[in-house]
Amino acid sequence: MRTKPWVLLLAVVPTLFLAYFFVYPLVTILYTGLVPEGRIATSAFVEIVTDPTMRSVAWFTLWQAFLSTVFTVALGLPAAYVFARYRFPGRSLFRSLTLIPFVLPTLVVGVAFLAVLGPGSPFGVDLRGTIWAILIAHVFYNLAIVIRGVGVLWEQIDPHIEDAARSLGAGRWRVFREITLPLLRPAILSSASLVFLFSFTSFGVILVLGDLSHSTLEVEIWRQATAFLRLDLASALAVLQLVGVTVILLVYGQATKRDSGEIPLRPSFEVARRPRSAGERAFIAATLGMLGLTVITPIAVLIGRSLSTPTGPALTHYANLFDPPRSSAIFVSPVDAIGNSLRFAIPSVMIAAGIGLMAAVVIVSAKGRSGRIFDTVLMLPLGTSAVTIGFGFLVALDQPVDLRASAMLIPIAHALVAIPFVIRSTVPVMESVQRRLREAAAVLGASPRQAWREVDFPLVSRALAVGALFAFAISVGEFGATSFIARPATSTIPVSIFRLLGRPGTFGEAMAMAVILMVITGIAAMGIESMRGSRSGGV
């Protein structure tokens, strides 16, 4: 297939966005760091390569990300299956809950994990400072990516194919391995790539739950840039990180090259059904139990903490937030904080959904090498350190219009991270939209545009909703990545949690604010769930 002119036209906006807000700042900051006086500072690279600590940091970054991805996918697949294929009481609530970890600041998650996996653990283990605490936290954070990313394809695969295979005598496991798994492959790889990039650039989890012997490139870049003020070393490490991410994305690109098969898709409301046998019910119960353990226990701990007062459970901390008993500017009204968070989240979602969708159409239409390169480059921001991007903005975006102090930069930074989510959730569905369905539409006299509107869009919109939900979650919960962009002093929810955790005596209020963040996320997730239900009636 040759690349059509309209595809090129559609590629312009994402390309310009990425060029100006990612490539240009990145190149500028790396140049500033590595070519300080007109000569390239090769000594920084030598220093890194010859330092055994740095070598072990690089190695650790790689293998912990790999293991985190394997565990997240292994636990996420059964959950994705259960949500995609079965209807049961509390399904949409449960699925919404799985998104909550995604928005929680690591400082807050650290508190919950300390309670669950620390010295006072109800499970009798003390995993503080171990690799297990880090891996479990990465699973906790990223499970939603697999559940939603794979689920959105799974719930649209026609179960009759599987039924047919079973009626021909194939066992359950064989059907899964030989039929379902190959069909799901693009979505699994898509989600896995996101989980991998997130874990590869992990920062807060490593700091809060690891100990001094566990450090990622991301953490080292931050240390070099903010504690040692060694911008040359930080830049050299950023180059190393970037090379690693690029290699991984190229491997991923090769792996997805073969996946261009079209899957018979159906709207999900026909696919999900009630469990029929005791075995099915047991499987659902076991999966939900696993989710409860990894996702809901820490959430419950945080709710417990927010209600805990010296005189027993009470709403004191919530009351203090809404009506502070002490005059201190660290108490921000939750209403204001929510308003501020939404003020960033709404433009973030709009930018990410708009640009992500355009990019996804380009990737699907421009098959072959150019599509893959486009795809890889758009994923890079997710694998680039927040320090590098934040500092890059500062050194690059002062010309021709000084955007550095502009509030606009925050949603743009959020969108950079969110666009890969929109792409990864929509591309597998777009690629799987049956050509036959469109051909049938064409035979019936529909123009290509009509076919897109009537056939593709209803199916794709559900996937887009998933991407938009993640974009929302990234923006609402995000604090780390934009902490390197000097931001206007607006107290978003995470900022106010950070402040409340910054001094003695306001711990309960910080927990209450975290619970408010969870509630907002839950509501947004439920809202999108219900939208998905009503939209899917199109085909």
Next chain:
Amino acid sequence: MKRILGGLAIAAIVLGTVGCSTDDTDTNEVVLMTHGSFAVSDGVLEAFTDETGITVSVLQSADAGAMVSQAILTKENPVADVLYGIDNTFLSRAIDEDLFIPHQAAAIDTVARGLRVPGDQVTPIDFGDVCLNLNPGGLENLGLETPDQLIDLADAVYRGTLVVEDPTTSSPGLSFLLATIATFGESGDYPWQAYWRDLVANEVRIVPGWDQAYYGEFSGGSGEGDRPIVVSYATSPVAEVYFGDLEAAPTTIVEDGCFRQIEYAGILNGTKAQKAAGQLVDFLLERTFQEDVPLNMFVFPANSDTPLPDVFVDHAVIPTDSRVMEPSWIEENRERWLAEWATVVR
């Protein structure tokens, strides 16, 4: 698709005009860059606007080190006019980089001589001490005496009682490391590295940030952990009283081995609003702002004419013998000290 594009275009235009209206038309504006712990009561910065007609917009970085890096990176074309919150551990680097225009603040004579900087490159605004905080009840339960010097913690009886912050990721952590270096020195029979080896042998717990140390590991006050000794601030007991609405502080400090952190404000070299920037620095050292500092940031105002809030008068202790270290000495050695520290504790 069209609708999305249209929406995006509208959003861009709306946001663009909002951006422009603050950037271009309002020339009487000064930008204050500060760290994430900055907090100010409603009405305080507005008082400055009423007085001078200049509005202040505040830009925040998460962390003091990040803020200094940002200021250095943007020194050719600064993103702000005034930098506030740089402390003595990073000051020398900033001065070496020629970040500031010297300025003698109107109220500078109210500041104790020890806080000031030669040439008034920057203006001291507040100070505080990083000190060991104790949970007296927790120590008593373990049958331990209250330690009153840093060296006490090297004694095996204090095994498993201390939690500190990582100096490469935490500003109180760095201050505590500097306090040990100032106390034990770099040479002699028992240099600071030897002290830290003893702390490691005594199972010191090292966590990345203040909140994990205080809330997560410390057993006193609002801490929920099991260690009775933590590196925190001299004003932490005051905050416990204030936010907990208590009669007496549940925690105490060790007055030996505290490290004095002084926070400064400076006019950024390259500002296009030097006069307004100077007025803002003056304002930061005047009574309206100085009075607001203690209960928002739990530090002491640098202007010695400022009356302290009651809770500070009743419960605050200002250590008399805080360790001070020449900023240039810190700058020359910071990287080496941190690297040596890492090899000792790893």
